[in-house]
Every structure is written in structure tokens, then in C-alpha cells.
Amino acid sequence: MPDLLLELFSEEIPARMQRRAAEDLKKLLTDALVERGFLYEGAKAFATPRRLALHIAGLPVKGKDVREERKGPRVGAPDAAVQGFLKGAGLASLDQAKIETDPKKGEFYVAVIEKPGRTTQDVLAEIIPQIVKTFPWPKSMRWGAASSEAGSLRWVRPLQSVVCTFGPETEDPEVVRFDIDGIPSGDVTHGHRFMAPGSFRVKRFDDYAPALERAKVVLDADRRKDIILHDARDLAFAQGLELVEDEGLLEEVAGLVEWPVVLMGSFDESFLAIPPEVIRTTIRANQKCFVLRDPRTDKLANKFLLTSNLIAKDGGKTIVGGNERVVRARLSDAKFFWETDQKVKLEDRLEKLKTIVFHEKLGTQYERVERIAALAKELAPIVGADPALAERAARLAKADLVTEMVGEFPELQGLMGRYYAALQGENASVAAAIEEHYKPLGPSDRVPTDPVSVAVALADKIDTLVGFWAIDEKPTGSKDPYALRRAALGVIRLVLENNLKLSLTSLLAKPFARTANAALFAEFLKAKELVEAIERSPFAPVVEHPSVSELAGIFQQRQIAEAEKLARIMHARALDLLSFFADRLKVYLRDQGARHDLIDAVFALEGQDDLLMIVRRVEALGRFLDTEDGANLLAGCRRAANILRIEEKKDGRSYSEAPDLHIVNDQGQIEEKALAVVLDGASREAAEAVQNEDFEGAMRALSRLRQPVDAFFDKVTVNAEDPALRENRLRLLNAFREATRSVADFSRIEG
Amino acid sequence: MTSEPAHMNPARSFQGLILTLQRYWAEQGCVILQPYDMEMGAGTFHPATTMRALGPKPWRAAYVQPSRRPKDGRYGENPNRLQHYYQFQVILKPNPPNLQELYVKSLEAIGIDTAVHDIRFVEDDWESPTLGAWGLGWECWCDGMEVSQFTYFQQVAGVECSPVAGELTYGLERLAMYLQGVDSIFDLNFNGLEGDQKVTYGQVFQQAEQEYSRHNFEYADTEMLFRHFRDAEAACRKYLAEGEPKPDSNDSRHLMALPAYDQAIKASHVFNLLDARGVISVTERQSYILRVRELAKACGAAWLKTEGGSVAV
Known part of the structure; x- marks a missing residue:
């Protein structure tokens, strides 16, 4: 079966886009083929800085023939109908149609339309230009003389040439002929920009890849990565050092070369006085080089590894020399930042945070720090932190945003604050909290445990969540520009992994109230600014406007009415944020492997706002259901629920009243008496255990119900003839169901 | 350029570098303009780029443009930062299909041997919010150092470029530092001569850097x-x-x-x-x-x- 080779040769494609583009090309082309009925055996896509390539193996030579029968009018139908039929079916005259007979319809015409399958080449020539013209690059451009015309071809960078061949292994494949906006398809490609700049012809994938290899191009990005990684490790090993591995950098570097050559450079040892993270970040971000570690000391070595795109005539001496110069200049800058930053204390930087807008509606970073500090102080006793330390840490947590170093390398935020805090003699917990308050950054990131860090980390995230909920900027679908899901997950993990018992409702109430007042105040300030602007302008005498003090009066009056309205809105938004937390917790628990029905069974209970208790309950429930008592009680509970559902529906009422114990005593059977007695004790005991957060105990208490419940269903007929007796038995079942609800809604449990 | 006297060698002389680039781009059909007589932050502001990038007419020009970045002044004390420096600017509209190749050859013309130097095109999209302009392109690296900016203009002054122009900007001081192998801008040999006759970049500009830094930050x-x-x-x-x-x-x-x-x-x-x-x-x-x-x-x-x-x- 024939193979397809497609290569789109262009100027340098951004490294970060290459892998995705290769996959897109494969998907778009194979999907288009399959959609047209062309199945294939295998497809693989490749990318280098200058080309996207695709190999599809095992395509048919042509598509399947299609035979279609189309029913026409009956014989002798009016001419208009006959003409319409002929035209629709593409027939010249009725002689080309068959006549068939149907007992109902009588004789009628049938056209047989036979469409021979199109050749694969034709189909490729049709779909490839379409795919290229509508390719989903994150950013694309126009270029050259052709860009004078509207609607000219767009590509990520200028597209230079296209190879497209198709044919069986045994014969010379043919060029699939098409033209994309003036670029004709062909069978000629180019090698490495500097080492093999000439062009050459290719036939099919089997000779294409080796021909590229000879022309100093490694087509497969994963192989380039492999080469870089192994050469880097070997070079490091030869110096008695270890490569500091960095998958993101490796992926990027592999997208910057067609022929990787790893070289080692070094820098002056005196630079090692700079924090290692800074050295690594500057060398990585600016130079795309790897750093090395000395395994004996576990510290950075004064060496780095660069990946060049050239087998240089001088063995790479010039390249290493040039890179060393740049690394030296960069490290000099970093050292300068490191030293000048230390001259200003973190607390003296706070003023500058007033110039950084956090969010238009949520104020500056300075205001945010004020809020976080207040909140961290409030949270401190709950998480076991010293309130003064928590407040101090929160106050300094964002100060490094205005240091030179973080200005240059935003990814070092927090870490630099920690270094500078330690250097200015802050308490160790305060310094640690400055770095850790951003954590956890994702599901796999470490959760801080120092209480001061926990207080500030919680305050930071809650302030973010409350703020954005208060201004009604919630994540929707895949859009979550402020990483609010991550913040909520952060709160959940901070609480659970530190075993913190707290009520989310009360945690969120205060910051919400503060935000509500701030929103009103901000509105006042805006209006005040406007009034002042009017007063400054030459129009002041002619424009009717309130004075600033009148404005304050208006706002004060409004405040009472507004505050009420605002309080209602904020209450609704706070509830919405709570349910967002519930959703996030479900996702978190599901990821942890908890059964979703058990989560639902617990969430169905009212007033669940203590994350730790919810999780404990789910865990206890899971363990309980694994016991025989648990399984049987669940069965009994289901049976009770079923009977109640049926009878309640039949009667159109519920039986939520407490059972009348006199009736039980006077008329009840021994089994129902037993149930009533045990139920009374067990439900009381269970409620008490829940009160003490002893969910195991609560379930143990409920499990005492198992035997009487089984006996009740065995011996007692719920639908007694006596209506009073029947009603009381239903009430008894309801009381049983209610008792189990003290731990979970058993009706939500599956299986 | 073997007939060139030694003091014109771009690897030894700052002005030699400028003259070599001018000659090279003159040979590609560019009009060689002189700097625009106004203070500006980058060579792109020159009307020969900003205005000529607009409209359908073909245009090829190259020129040196002094660039003023008041904030970048360091009182002549930082070996890498200046508030006044030179950019060499090339604009070709429409961009020829082999613009990358022409660029690489310009590097060869100033003595960068592509058999020993690692030349790379690294993604860098350009945007000038003040000019309402953007384009896609690269920073061009030589041995890990950014020596030029390469941009295909897509929009200038809020107008779609039609056709698209290719713009090259060489950071002359940085390029010269690399070619001459010096670590401070002020040590650059300006005129390529030696001994008494040698004039350094510092001799020409260091006083100006000190005075303008004072002006820009304190007294303007x-x-x-x-x-x-x-x-x-x-x-x-x-x-x-x-x-x-x-x-x-x-x-x-x-x-x-x-x-x-x-x-x-x-x-x-x-x-x-x-x-x-x-x-x-x-x-x-x-x-x-x-x-x-x-x-x-x-x-x-x-x-x-x-x-x-x-x-x-």
C-alpha cells in the first residue's frame, strides 16, 4: 500500500509551537482522509525548527466506488417531474433509467448512479492546501510580495517550500501536484542551514529521513532530546559533575536546533555567591543553558552546558567563548541586582506597591497586602501561628515584587523575598512564609506546614477568591485567567493536609463584608475624583455638580440602602463561592480515589462547610460500608426508603412526624417495639458522636440498628389494615432513615 | 573586502563596522540614509521605516539611527548600558524571499564566519505600543548573544502592512564589542587606529553619558x-x-x-x-x-x- 510524505519547509518555527503543530498536521490530514473514506495503517508527524513533516503509511491508491440508486416518478408521470428527475440524477434520457415495479406505486423509474472512487492523489491535492491555509497556529503572519493581496497565505513564519510525494514502496512515488498561494508542491528539500545548505530530491519517507540525517538534520524531536540529554550527562560526568535536569528547557532547546551539539562553558567562581536559583534562572531564561551540580557538595558548579546547532570547525571554541561572555554579563547583572536589592529593606518597599495595580476593581498590591495581613492575623490562632508573625510575613510577602531581581525574573517572586528577609534578620518562619505563601501551586506542589506559612498562604488565596467572587469574575468553562480553581484547590490542600478544622462560611464571611464596603468606598472615591476634576476645570461655574462634602452626604445616605442591597448580593456570591469549594473538593477527592457516590452522600447533608470533617466523614463511611454491618444496614436503609417512597407517593404526603410510642407499645409487634427502643438510643448516640466528630462511633451506634431492622422487615407488615398502625409504622421507618442521615444520605450510595 | 585597510576592519573599528554594513546593504539596492535629525527611542521611529512601511510602494533603505533611551542611562558607569547608542536599521518592502540569507551574508561581511559561529533565529515577537505596530520574527543569536532583531512587520501605525516589510535592527555597540572582544562599550575602538591615533567609544561618548544621565534622571x-x-x-x-x-x-x-x-x-x-x-x-x-x-x-x-x-x- 502506498505511503504519503509531506514536508512543509519554512523559516524558524518558534520552539514552543513545534510539537503541537506536528500533531495538528497529523490530526487534520488523517481526519480529512478518514472523513472521505480513506483509511490508513499508521501516521507519524515530526518537527524541527525549519520543517513540519508527516508520514502516512498504508493508504489506498483510490477511494471506493460508490453506487447509488435513486427512485424517480412513476411511469407516465408529467413531463416536469420526469425532467426534474433526469436532471437531479444526471441522466440524458429515460433510456438510461431502470423501471421497477411496486405493488403500491406501480411502475416507476430508478436511476443508478455510479461514482468511481477518486484517486488518493486527487484527494490529497485538494485537502492539503486547505489544511495549510487554515492551519491553527497560535500566531501567524503574512510576508513577501504576495502580502499585497488581501487574504494571502498565513503561516507561522514564511513558508518556503513543500514536499509531497505519494506512491507504493516498489515504484518511484509521484509528486502530488498542488499549489499553495504560489508555492508549488515538489520533491526537493534542504539540509541544515549552515552545514548542508544545498537542496536535494527525496522520494519517500524511507529515504527522506536518512537523507536529512546526512544533511545534518535530526528529524525527530525526541531523538534530538535524547542526544542532548545523553551528551549533557556524559560531559557532566567527565568533569565529575551532575546535570541539573530540566525537562522544559530540554524540550525548548531541542526545538532550537536541527543538529544538536552540546558544549561546556564555565564562569567565574565568584558568581557562586549569588543564590543558585538565580544563577539557574538567568542562565536558563536568557541563554537556554543547563547548569551543573557538584554531587559531593550538592552545590552548583561554575559550569554550564549549551546546545549549539553546529559542528564548528574549531571544535566549538569560539561558540563556547561567546556564550561565556554573555553568561558573564548576565551574571554580572544578577550580582548587581542581588547586591543593590539588599540595600533597601523589604518594609521600605511597600510604598512602591501602591503603584502596582493588582486588578482594576480590586485595587493595588498595597491594598491587597493590607487585606492579606489583616486576614493572616485573624487566621493565625486557628492554624496555630503567632498572629504577630503571620501579620509580619503577610506584610512583607509581596515586597519582593518591586526588587530589581524579581523585576528581571518574575519567576523568582517569593524566593527572593525569602532570601532578602533572611538577610535582614527576619524570623525564620517569616522568611519561609514569604516564599511559601504562593504554595501549593498545583496538585503536585508541596503544601507548606509551618503555621505562619499556612496562615499567609490561606490568607493570600482566600483574598484572591473572595475578591474575584465579589466582583463576579468567576472561572467559566476552560477559562480561568486568574487561576481561581488552583487557588481553591490550594485552600483545600492547605486545610486537609494540615488537619485544620475550620468553618469555611465563617472564614469567608469577614473578607466578603470587607470587600463589599471597599467596593462602595471605591465608588465614592471615583465620584469624588470626578467632582474634583470638574471643580478644577473652567466649566465648574457652569456645570451643575455636588460639592465633595455634599457627595459624602449622598453616599452616606445611600450607604444604608446600598449596604443592604450589597449585603444581599454578597451573600449570594459568598454562597456561590462555597458551592465552588464543594465542587473543587469533589474533584480533589475523586482524584484521591474516593468513591463519588460517598462524596455525594455526605454533601447531600446540610451545612457542610468544614472541609476536614467532610473528608473524615467520607472516609469513615467508606470503611463502614466495607463491614458486614454496614452493608446490611445500607440494605435495610434502602428497603425503608423504597417503602417510604412508594407509600408517600401513593398517599401524597410524607411521614416525617415522630412515631407515636403509645401506639407502638399498645398495638405494635415485639419487633417494632425493639426497633423503636434501639432506634431511640442509637440515634441519640449517633448524634452525640457526630457532635464529637467521631464518625466511626456514630456508625458503630447505627450498626446496632441492623438486627432490629432486619427483624422488623422479616416479621412486621408495614401496610397494616389499621390506618393508624400503618401510619405509625411508616413514621418509624422515616425515623430510622433520619437517624442514618446523621452521617450520610444513604440513598445516594450506589452498588 | 581584502583590499580594505586594517583600520577599516569591522572587527577592529566601530566605524569600519558601520561602513561595511552600509556598503553591504547598498549593494542590495538600499538607499543609504543618514540619521533622522530628531531624538527618538529606536530606529523604527525614523519616517523611512514607520511611514515607508505603509502603502503599496516598494522601498529599500538602510541607515544608522542614534537611539535615545533616557531610562537606560547609567552615568557612564555600566559597561553594557547607555542612554544613547546606535542602531543600524534596514527595511525592505516587500521583504525579499531570501531575507534570512541576506541577513546571514551581512554577518559574514562583517567577519562572522558561520563555520565557527553558532547563528540562531530565536522566536521574538515585536510590538511597539507607542507606534501601534507589531510583527513576528526573531532575535538573532550569535554564540548565545542577541546581535539583531529580525521582524516581519504586520501592522504599523494601526494599519495592516500591505505588502509586508522585513526590518532588521543591528545593535551596533553589542555587535562591535563581540567582534573586537572587549567587555566594556567604552573600550571599543572607534576609528580602528592604534597608539596615539586610536579613539575609543569612551573618548567620544562617556562624558555625554554622564551629563545626559544627570539631565535625564535629575534635572530635566x-x-x-x-x-x-x-x-x-x-x-x-x-x-x-x-x-x-x-x-x-x-x-x-x-x-x-x-x-x-x-x-x-x-x-x-x-x-x-x-x-x-x-x-x-x-x-x-x-x-x-x-x-x-x-x-x-x-x-x-x-x-x-x-x-x-x-x-x-
Whole structure:
């Protein structure tokens, strides 16, 4: 079966886009083929800085023939109908149609339309230009003389040439002929920009890849990565050092070369006085080089590894020399930042945070720090932190945003604050909290445990969540520009992994109230600014406007009415944020492997706002259901629920009243008496255990119900003839169901 | 260029580097212009780039442009930072299909041997909020050092480029430092001579760096500058309005796009000075940038109504 080779040769494609583009090309082309009925055996896509390539193996030579029968009018139908039929079916005259007979319809015409399958080449020539013209690059451009015309071809960078061949292994494949906006398809490609700049012809994938290899191009990005990684490790090993591995950098570097050559450079040892993270970040971000570690000391070595795109005539001496110069200049800058930053204390930087807008509606970073500090102080006793330390840490947590170093390398935020805090003699917990308050950054990131860090980390995230909920900027679908899901997950993990018992409702109430007042105040300030602007302008005498003090009066009056309205809105938004937390917790628990029905069974209970208790309950429930008592009680509970559902529906009422114990005593059977007695004790005991957060105990208490419940269903007929007796038995079942609800809604449990 | 005397060698002489690049691009059909006689932050502001990038007419030019970045001054003390430096700017409209190759050859012309140097094109998309311009391209690396900026203009002054122009910007000092193997800009050999006759970059510019840093950060008269900004803005608008084709005339050309654009350049530089003086708050900053952009856009629109912007006369 024939193979397809497609290569789109262009100027340098951004490294970060290459892998995705290769996959897109494969998907778009194979999907288009399959959609047209062309199945294939295998497809693989490749990318280098200058080309996207695709190999599809095992395509048919042509598509399947299609035979279609189309029913026409009956014989002798009016001419208009006959003409319409002929035209629709593409027939010249009725002689080309068959006549068939149907007992109902009588004789009628049938056209047989036979469409021979199109050749694969034709189909490729049709779909490839379409795919290229509508390719989903994150950013694309126009270029050259052709860009004078509207609607000219767009590509990520200028597209230079296209190879497209198709044919069986045994014969010379043919060029699939098409033209994309003036670029004709062909069978000629180019090698490495500097080492093999000439062009050459290719036939099919089997000779294409080796021909590229000879022309100093490694087509497969994963192989380039492999080469870089192994050469880097070997070079490091030869110096008695270890490569500091960095998958993101490796992926990027592999997208910057067609022929990787790893070289080692070094820098002056005196630079090692700079924090290692800074050295690594500057060398990585600016130079795309790897750093090395000395395994004996576990510290950075004064060496780095660069990946060049050239087998240089001088063995790479010039390249290493040039890179060393740049690394030296960069490290000099970093050292300068490191030293000048230390001259200003973190607390003296706070003023500058007033110039950084956090969010238009949520104020500056300075205001945010004020809020976080207040909140961290409030949270401190709950998480076991010293309130003064928590407040101090929160106050300094964002100060490094205005240091030179973080200005240059935003990814070092927090870490630099920690270094500078330690250097200015802050308490160790305060310094640690400055770095850790951003954590956890994702599901796999470490959760801080120092209480001061926990207080500030919680305050930071809650302030973010409350703020954005208060201004009604919630994540929707895949859009979550402020990483609010991550913040909520952060709160959940901070609480659970530190075993913190707290009520989310009360945690969120205060910051919400503060935000509500701030929103009103901000509105006042805006209006005040406007009034002042009017007063400054030459129009002041002619424009009717309130004075600033009148404005304050208006706002004060409004405040009472507004505050009420605002309080209602904020209450609704706070509830919405709570349910967002519930959703996030479900996702978190599901990821942890908890059964979703058990989560639902617990969430169905009212007033669940203590994350730790919810999780404990789910865990206890899971363990309980694994016991025989648990399984049987669940069965009994289901049976009770079923009977109640049926009878309640039949009667159109519920039986939520407490059972009348006199009736039980006077008329009840021994089994129902037993149930009533045990139920009374067990439900009381269970409620008490829940009160003490002893969910195991609560379930143990409920499990005492198992035997009487089984006996009740065995011996007692719920639908007694006596209506009073029947009603009381239903009430008894309801009381049983209610008792189990003290731990979970058993009706939500599956299986 | 073997016949070149040693003092003209781009690897030894700063001016030799400039002259070599000029000659190279002259051979590619560029008009070699001299620097624009106004203060500006980058060679892109030169009307030979900004205005000529607009409209359908082909255009090839190359020139050196002194670039003023008041904030980057370091009182002549930092070996890598200047508030006044040179850019070598090339613009080719439409970009020829082999522009990358032409660029690589220009590096070879100044003595960068591609058999021992690692030349790379690393993604870097360019955007100038003040000019209302953006393009896609790369930073060009030589042995890990960014030596040029390579951009395919997509939009300038808020107008889609049609056709697209290719723009090359060489950071001359940085390139020369690499070629000459010196670690401080001020140690660059300016004239390529040795001994008594040698003139260094520091001899030419270090005093200016000290004086202008002082001026830019400490003494520039902010009240005057705020006034100049307003004046330039008003003048730009005025010239644009006055230059509009008159409804009763047969001439459909705009008559003062270039003088108006000069005022936009001036406003932009005055803003940069005010910014360096630290008298513009973050929120104001955005609005100033926007005001300059509005001027640039209006000038671009006016240019399209001139002969250079291809209105038939």
C-alpha cells in the first residue's frame, strides 16, 4: 500500500509551537482522509525548527466506488417531474433509467448512479492546501510580495517550500501536484542551514529521513532530546559533575536546533555567591543553558552546558567563548541586582506597591497586602501561628515584587523575598512564609506546614477568591485567567493536609463584608475624583455638580440602602463561592480515589462547610460500608426508603412526624417495639458522636440498628389494615432513615 | 573586502563596522540614509521605516539611527548600558524571499564566519505600543548573544502592512564589542587606529553619558517637558487637520503628514524623558502611551493619503 510524505519547509518555527503543530498536521490530514473514506495503517508527524513533516503509511491508491440508486416518478408521470428527475440524477434520457415495479406505486423509474472512487492523489491535492491555509497556529503572519493581496497565505513564519510525494514502496512515488498561494508542491528539500545548505530530491519517507540525517538534520524531536540529554550527562560526568535536569528547557532547546551539539562553558567562581536559583534562572531564561551540580557538595558548579546547532570547525571554541561572555554579563547583572536589592529593606518597599495595580476593581498590591495581613492575623490562632508573625510575613510577602531581581525574573517572586528577609534578620518562619505563601501551586506542589506559612498562604488565596467572587469574575468553562480553581484547590490542600478544622462560611464571611464596603468606598472615591476634576476645570461655574462634602452626604445616605442591597448580593456570591469549594473538593477527592457516590452522600447533608470533617466523614463511611454491618444496614436503609417512597407517593404526603410510642407499645409487634427502643438510643448516640466528630462511633451506634431492622422487615407488615398502625409504622421507618442521615444520605450510595 | 585597510576592519573599528554594513546593504539596492535629525527611542521611529512601511510602494533603505533611551542611562558607569547608542536599521518592502540569507551574508561581511559561529533565529515577537505596530520574527543569536532583531512587520501605525516589510535592527555597540572582544562599550575602538591615533567609544561618548544621565534622571525641566508634550500633541493634530485635502480642491493628497509625524516623534521622546524623571505614575503612563499611539495612527492614516503612501498625483 502506498505511503504519503509531506514536508512543509519554512523559516524558524518558534520552539514552543513545534510539537503541537506536528500533531495538528497529523490530526487534520488523517481526519480529512478518514472523513472521505480513506483509511490508513499508521501516521507519524515530526518537527524541527525549519520543517513540519508527516508520514502516512498504508493508504489506498483510490477511494471506493460508490453506487447509488435513486427512485424517480412513476411511469407516465408529467413531463416536469420526469425532467426534474433526469436532471437531479444526471441522466440524458429515460433510456438510461431502470423501471421497477411496486405493488403500491406501480411502475416507476430508478436511476443508478455510479461514482468511481477518486484517486488518493486527487484527494490529497485538494485537502492539503486547505489544511495549510487554515492551519491553527497560535500566531501567524503574512510576508513577501504576495502580502499585497488581501487574504494571502498565513503561516507561522514564511513558508518556503513543500514536499509531497505519494506512491507504493516498489515504484518511484509521484509528486502530488498542488499549489499553495504560489508555492508549488515538489520533491526537493534542504539540509541544515549552515552545514548542508544545498537542496536535494527525496522520494519517500524511507529515504527522506536518512537523507536529512546526512544533511545534518535530526528529524525527530525526541531523538534530538535524547542526544542532548545523553551528551549533557556524559560531559557532566567527565568533569565529575551532575546535570541539573530540566525537562522544559530540554524540550525548548531541542526545538532550537536541527543538529544538536552540546558544549561546556564555565564562569567565574565568584558568581557562586549569588543564590543558585538565580544563577539557574538567568542562565536558563536568557541563554537556554543547563547548569551543573557538584554531587559531593550538592552545590552548583561554575559550569554550564549549551546546545549549539553546529559542528564548528574549531571544535566549538569560539561558540563556547561567546556564550561565556554573555553568561558573564548576565551574571554580572544578577550580582548587581542581588547586591543593590539588599540595600533597601523589604518594609521600605511597600510604598512602591501602591503603584502596582493588582486588578482594576480590586485595587493595588498595597491594598491587597493590607487585606492579606489583616486576614493572616485573624487566621493565625486557628492554624496555630503567632498572629504577630503571620501579620509580619503577610506584610512583607509581596515586597519582593518591586526588587530589581524579581523585576528581571518574575519567576523568582517569593524566593527572593525569602532570601532578602533572611538577610535582614527576619524570623525564620517569616522568611519561609514569604516564599511559601504562593504554595501549593498545583496538585503536585508541596503544601507548606509551618503555621505562619499556612496562615499567609490561606490568607493570600482566600483574598484572591473572595475578591474575584465579589466582583463576579468567576472561572467559566476552560477559562480561568486568574487561576481561581488552583487557588481553591490550594485552600483545600492547605486545610486537609494540615488537619485544620475550620468553618469555611465563617472564614469567608469577614473578607466578603470587607470587600463589599471597599467596593462602595471605591465608588465614592471615583465620584469624588470626578467632582474634583470638574471643580478644577473652567466649566465648574457652569456645570451643575455636588460639592465633595455634599457627595459624602449622598453616599452616606445611600450607604444604608446600598449596604443592604450589597449585603444581599454578597451573600449570594459568598454562597456561590462555597458551592465552588464543594465542587473543587469533589474533584480533589475523586482524584484521591474516593468513591463519588460517598462524596455525594455526605454533601447531600446540610451545612457542610468544614472541609476536614467532610473528608473524615467520607472516609469513615467508606470503611463502614466495607463491614458486614454496614452493608446490611445500607440494605435495610434502602428497603425503608423504597417503602417510604412508594407509600408517600401513593398517599401524597410524607411521614416525617415522630412515631407515636403509645401506639407502638399498645398495638405494635415485639419487633417494632425493639426497633423503636434501639432506634431511640442509637440515634441519640449517633448524634452525640457526630457532635464529637467521631464518625466511626456514630456508625458503630447505627450498626446496632441492623438486627432490629432486619427483624422488623422479616416479621412486621408495614401496610397494616389499621390506618393508624400503618401510619405509625411508616413514621418509624422515616425515623430510622433520619437517624442514618446523621452521617450520610444513604440513598445516594450506589452498588 | 581584502583590499580594505586594517583600520577599516569591522572587527577592529566601530566605524569600519558601520561602513561595511552600509556598503553591504547598498549593494542590495538600499538607499543609504543618514540619521533622522530628531531624538527618538529606536530606529523604527525614523519616517523611512514607520511611514515607508505603509502603502503599496516598494522601498529599500538602510541607515544608522542614534537611539535615545533616557531610562537606560547609567552615568557612564555600566559597561553594557547607555542612554544613547546606535542602531543600524534596514527595511525592505516587500521583504525579499531570501531575507534570512541576506541577513546571514551581512554577518559574514562583517567577519562572522558561520563555520565557527553558532547563528540562531530565536522566536521574538515585536510590538511597539507607542507606534501601534507589531510583527513576528526573531532575535538573532550569535554564540548565545542577541546581535539583531529580525521582524516581519504586520501592522504599523494601526494599519495592516500591505505588502509586508522585513526590518532588521543591528545593535551596533553589542555587535562591535563581540567582534573586537572587549567587555566594556567604552573600550571599543572607534576609528580602528592604534597608539596615539586610536579613539575609543569612551573618548567620544562617556562624558555625554554622564551629563545626559544627570539631565535625564535629575534635572530635566519637567514643567517644560509636560508643556512640550502638550504642544507637540496639539501641533501634530493641527498639522494633520491643516494638511487634510480641501473639499473644494482636485488634489486629494494630504499635505503635511511628515511634519505632523515629527511632532509625534517629539511627543514620544518627551514622554520617555518624563518617564525617566519618574514623574509619571503607572496609570498615567498607559494613557500617555495611548496618546502617542493615537498621534502615530493619525499620521499613518495621513501618510497613506500622500504620494509616498501611493496616492496618484
